[in-house]
Amino acid sequence: MRNKPKVVWIQALTCNGNTQSLLSSNASRFEQFLNQFELVYHPSLTHHTTLNDVLQSNASYDFLLIEGALTSNTQFLTLSDQSSTAIVEKLIKRSHYVIAVGSCASYGGVHAKFEHNDDVVGVQSVVGKKSACKSGHDTINLTGCPVHPEWILQTLYTLKAKGNIALDDEQRPIELYSHLAHHGCTRNEYFEWKVESKSFGLKEGCLFYEQGCRGPMTHSSCNKILWNDTSSKTRVGMPCIGCTETDFPRENMLETKKNIGIPAEVPLGISKRAYLSLTGIAKTFKIERLIGKLIDENR
Amino acid sequence: MSAKETKKISIIEKSLKLFSKKGFYNTTIPDIAKAMKMSVGNMYNYFPSKEELAKCAIKYSTNVLAQDLREVNNMDISSKEKIYEFTRKYFKRVKKTPEIIEYFLRVYLSNREVFNQGCEGFLCVGEFVTEVMILLDEGAAKKEFRDQDFFAAFGMFMGSLGGFAFLSGEKVLEKDLLDYSDLIAENIYRALKYEE
Numbered sequence: 121m122r123n124k125p126k127v128v129w130i131q132a133l134t135c136n137g138n139t140q141s142l143l144s145s146n147a148s149r150f151e152q153f154l155n156q157f158e159l160v161y162h163p164s165l166t167h168h169t170t171l172n173d174v175l176q177s178n179a180s181y182d183f184l185l186i187e188g189a190l191t192s193n194t195q196f197l198t199l200s201d202q203s204s205t206a207i208v209e210k211l212i213k214r215s216h217y218v219i220a221v222g223s224c225a226s227y228g229g230v231h232a233k234f235e236h237n238d239d240v241v242g243v244q245s246v247v248g249k250k251s252a253c254k255s256g257h258d259t260i261n262l263t264g265c266p267v268h269p270e271w272i273l274q275t276l277y278t279l280k281a282k283g284n285i286a287l288d289d290e291q292r293p294i295e296l297y298s299h300l301a302h303h304g305c306t307r308n309e310y311f312e313w314k315v316e317s318k319s320f321g322l323k324e325g326c327l328f329y330e331q332g333c334r335g336p337m338t339h340s341s342c343n344k345i346l347w348n349d350t351s352s353k354t355r356v357g358m359p360c361i362g363c364t365e366t367d368f369p370r371e372n373m374l375e376t377k378k379n380i381g382i383p384a385e386v387p388l389g390i391s392k393r394a395y396l397s398l399t400g401i402a403k404t405f406k407i408e409r410l411i412g413k414l415i416d417e418n419r
Numbered sequence: 420m421s422a423k424e425t426k427k428i429s430i431i432e433k434s435l436k437l438f439s440k441k442g443f444y445n446t447t448i449p450d451i452a453k454a455m456k457m458s459v460g461n462m463y464n465y466f467p468s469k470e471e472l473a474k475c476a477i478k479y480s481t482n483v484l485a486q487d488l489r490e491v492n493n494m495d496i497s498s499k500e501k502i503y504e505f506t507r508k509y510f511k512r513v514k515k516t517p518e519i520i521e522y523f524l525r526v527y528l529s530n531r532e533v534f535n536q537g538c539e540g541f542l543c544v545g546e547f548v549t550e551v552m553i554l555l556d557e558g559a560a561k562k563e564f565r566d567q568d569f570f571a572a573f574g575m576f577m578g579s580l581g582g583f584a585f586l587s588g589e590k591v592l593e594k595d596l597l598d599y600s601d602l603i604a605e606n607i608y609r610a611l612k613y614e615e
Binding site: 404 | 555556560
């Protein structure tokens with residue numbers, strides 16, 4: 121690959137959240153990215169090239185990054201007098217790699233729930249799992265709402281260095297999505313002993329049972345690669361809402377569905393019978409250290 | 420199973436009968452040793468104390484019930500039929516080995532101080548409680564049971580069965596215990612069933 125691979129970023133049906141996320145990446149990493157890649161086109165970030173320039177050119181691009189869901193229905197979205205699907209179909213043939221950035225681009229996301237347009241889909245549905253891009257590499261899904269900026273950069277750097285990246289069954293990079301959001305969660309001890317958080321925003325307690333946290337069943341490295349190098353949703357008291365999974369956005373995202381007080385879903389990889397046995401035993405113990413405030417200034 | 424394990428189980432089974440008949444404090448290790456035709460010293464090779472024996476006995480007896488309920492849970496029948504099926508099994512168990520139920524009702528529930536170290540909460544009865552959870556969860560997930568507080572449902576289910584076993588133990592029932600099985604199962608089902 122050339123020293124400065126060319127990157128084209130297309131936006132379709134999107135709230136711009138993944139762009140916001142990219143702009144919130146570690147400053148030195150973003151600078152490094154701009155130095156080592158040529159950002160040919162991004163609707164919000166570049167000014168010397170328009171989408172028409174990109175479409176009318178015969179140039180090849182190394183990375184086609186797509187943010188947002190696609191639709192072939194021009195009544196709902198038109199870019200340069202074309203549908204987003206038509207644009208992607210044209211550009212894919214001139215691109216080496218196709219990367220769906222965010223959950224909307226990967227699976228249609230919240231837009232796919234729009235019942236008046238049943239033609240809202242993710243990139244993979246348009247270009248295929250085995251992408252027709254120049255490298256022949258599978259379409260890469262960087263799921264998340266939004267996707268973590270470092271995941272975008274790591275994927276680009278890996279492809280730049282190695283030419284391919286290992287993907288899981290959902291076409292997500294294994295290196296980034298083999299962990300669960302539960303891994304690295306600072307509330308794990310509360311989870312073990314079934315001490316629940318009383319409300320959002322607290323540092324104490326687990327958010328699984330009462331607040332709908334999906335950490336134990338969501339493939340994501342949010343708690344391993346921290347946001348802004350500092351934090352994550354669960355660290356500040358916001359439940360994981362499973363935004364990297366294919367069923368996102370689910371209904372009642374801040375609730376744990378229960379049947380007669382028993383969670384309908386249990387953490388990945390454990391049978392419900394085994395989980396309930398462990399839970400019953402864990403609840404037996406009252407660990408004083410986990411019941412009070414972590415920092416009690418009045419003590 | 421090793422010879423020692425087999426012997427431990429026969430000691431537990433004998434103890435269940437003695438404990439449930441005479442109570443925890445009125446049953447001594449020498450009583451159990453005598454019933455086992457063993458020396459008192461040898462008894463301590465199997466259980467270090469009467470309290471430890473009592474804890475093993477509650478695990479053993481509830482695991483027997485857990486096994487019964489697990490078999491029912493694994494059947495391909497409706498949740499309503501599972502209640503009927505387990506109620507029958509439970510009452511048959513009361514008739515066949517009453518000491519298993521009596522021990523729970525007359526020793527475990529009445530002598531909590533014996534069990535508050537090492538048998539707290541669900542620690543020694545966990546396997547059975549888990550099976551009740553599976554039964555209730557599956558019934559509610561299939562909308563055969565309505566959604567309600569777990570302990571309210573658990574109390575309804577086990578309270579009915581345990582209470583009736585108690586009446587049987589007191590010999591106050593007019594008919595054979597099994598004659599009441601479907602009536603009790605119907606009552607439990609009505610208390611749990613889903614309503615629009």
